[in-house]
Amino acid sequence: MIPEIGHFALILALCVATIQGTLPLLGAASGNASLMAVAKPAARGQFLLVLIAFCCLGAAFAVNDFSVLYVAANANSKLPLHYRLAAIWGAHEGSLLLWTFILCLWMVAVTLFSRHLPEAMRARILGVMGLVSFGFLLFMLTVSNPFLRLIPAAPDGRDLNPLLQDPGMVIHPPMLYMGYVGFSVAFAFAIAALLGGNLDAAWARWSRPWTTVAWCFLTVGIAMGSGWAYYELGWGGWWFWDPVENASFMPWLAGTALIHSLAVTDKRGGFKVWTVLLAILAFSLSLLGTFLVRSGVLTSVHAFATDPKRGLFILAFLAVVIGGSLLLYAWRAPRVGLGGGFDPVSRESMLLANNVLLVVAMGSVLLGTLYPLFLDALGLGKISVGPPYFDTVFVPLMTPAIFLMGLGPIAQWKKADLPALAVRLRWAFGVSFGTAVLLPFVLGKWTPLLSLGLLLALWVVTTAVVNVRERVTHLTGDSLMTKLAAVPRAYWGMQLAHCGIAVLIVGVTMVKGFEVEQDVRMNIGDTTTIGGYTFKFDSIQDLMGPNYTAARGTFHVTKNGGDVTTLYPEKRFYMVQNQTMTEAAIDSGLVRDLYVSLGEPLQGGAWSVRLYHKPFIDWIWGGCLIMAIGGVLAISDRRYRLGWRREQAAAA
């Protein structure tokens, strides 16, 4: 009964989405206020319906209703409850439901925080989001229904893929989807602006916080995925340039470009057409990412379904959304206008250069991800594009981008003076250059990449310090504290996010430069030393889990004779899926991680064991977190709230 209620709620949601996607847009085009007023209740109603559907699927998992095909395929009566609930998005159908649910969440957020928007604008935004939601609901109801019955019911379920039975599964997909789907708001703003033909600084100011929130979620989501892969896959990598990762990285690159382009549109009224194009691009890539990962085009842990009907629907949907919005763009963009002019050396030109670099980087990832798929689809052979390609491309593309990241915030708008900039930044450059050249020698090894990485990280931090110092000295105030408090939060947010990049670069550079990885054969009682740490293999014993059996090793780690920690890596065997899994044991620290994972049992009670010493690896995820915090700080700025209040007062 419950699955049928969910199914029925989805059908009703589709009807509501149809109304939401048509009437408000018609109303906005004809100036009919009563039609426009439909948008808000429709969006909220749709949210309620999808929420019901979502809860119904959750209930089916909670009570182990194996007469629902999706539940039977992705859960098992022995699976703990929190993983059964996370299994809602464990495969294709459910993750589409999650996508739609989050889209509805964003729609409700728009209805709540859009009182300051003109009626027509709000109607158009909700209308466009309604159309996107219509596409997803139609997809679910026609070819990808999570509520399909399995008759007769299965006695027990096939269980969730053991790789996904991890706390990461509970948080990573919703976070990532919050980011992906969040770009739909920026997209809807852009389409609404194209339809309405007005795209001014106020428009940019409205869409900025939305875009930044989505970007923060995406940043955290990607970082969590990377961290999850690091400890779950059992071989200590944190980024593989796997197509699945690339699919989430492309919208991030486009979204980062969009945030910066929006800043120019907001502050200077420039880059208008470019901003709109980036908004379309970011959301298109989010859609592409969702479908690439979930359609089975890419076969990996993330992809489950391979059904030609689905593929066809997906292609058609992508063609309609991307093609349609680009057509609209070609038709309406000339009306929007280019915006103000600027000098070849100015903050605008630097932001533009950075935007171009980010988009080229995104294009190179797109090429490396899609080219093998195209060749395969056309029957021209199978190839793969390995990590060396992405590494070779990213270093030269990101080096100038990060150099400009330090320069841009210091340069004046409109027209900057290059010699004066050089004078202002000579100390920053001198300090970072000197340190970057010398520090690797102190650490015991010098390579060009090591120095380059440190130089870029230090450059970002030192220029930020120079920038803050200049900003504060120009303010009037009694004490340093009042001066610091007078600096807007958006500014602090930007500097913090930039420093997050610096932290990330330090992490990547140090891991690449100094990590030690060793595969060894170890018997009970054997010791191995890497990176100054001595690992002693103490014992191994059997262990029973709820739905698996395991062998658990005990490793005692010492450094210079002093105790450091004891690590317990496991090798698990999941009965239902007949699958072996490696659970690595990690001791995390500010400046290093120690990583042990069990390989295979060998003759004579020995095991092959992986031992890693990874310096500064946690800085990679720490940097991402700092970036996201910077984003949150930026949107809490008074200027957005003040703008809203002023408009509310004017409306009253």
Added chain:
Amino acid sequence: MTPRKKRFSLIGLGLAGLGIAVALVLNAFQSNLVFFFTPTQVVNGEVPRDRSFRIGGMVEAGTLARDSDGLTVHFVVSDTVKRVPVVYKGILPDLFKEGKGAVAQGRLGQDGTFIASEVLAKHDENYMPPEAAEAIAKAKAAGQQSSKTLVVTP
């Protein structure tokens, strides 16, 4: 400089930069493509000697052997028609099993042994890497074809 000239120089600079970036990307792309070959192609000598590539197929049952160091493994990858011996030093992925599909990346040694730098076996017990599945399908198709023809080409 007049504003017009300035604008042109800006556009020129931008295009030049973009051109360099694209050239860089395409060059890196060209030199980092990893091609896939079936065991039949490897045995027939259709593979490059100087760059790394991927092979895929079934890990033949009963061929997995380990050196005394516990880390170097030998096995045979086959597409049911031709067999290629593979050697790999390191820990095999969890899903690597005899009788299941696997893909290996590496170079061909002088003696015809494939020296793998990476072994990929993916995430599901019934799952066959698409490359491996295709290699077997191709070999089967080729086998059927040759049995239907009476003319033997030299």
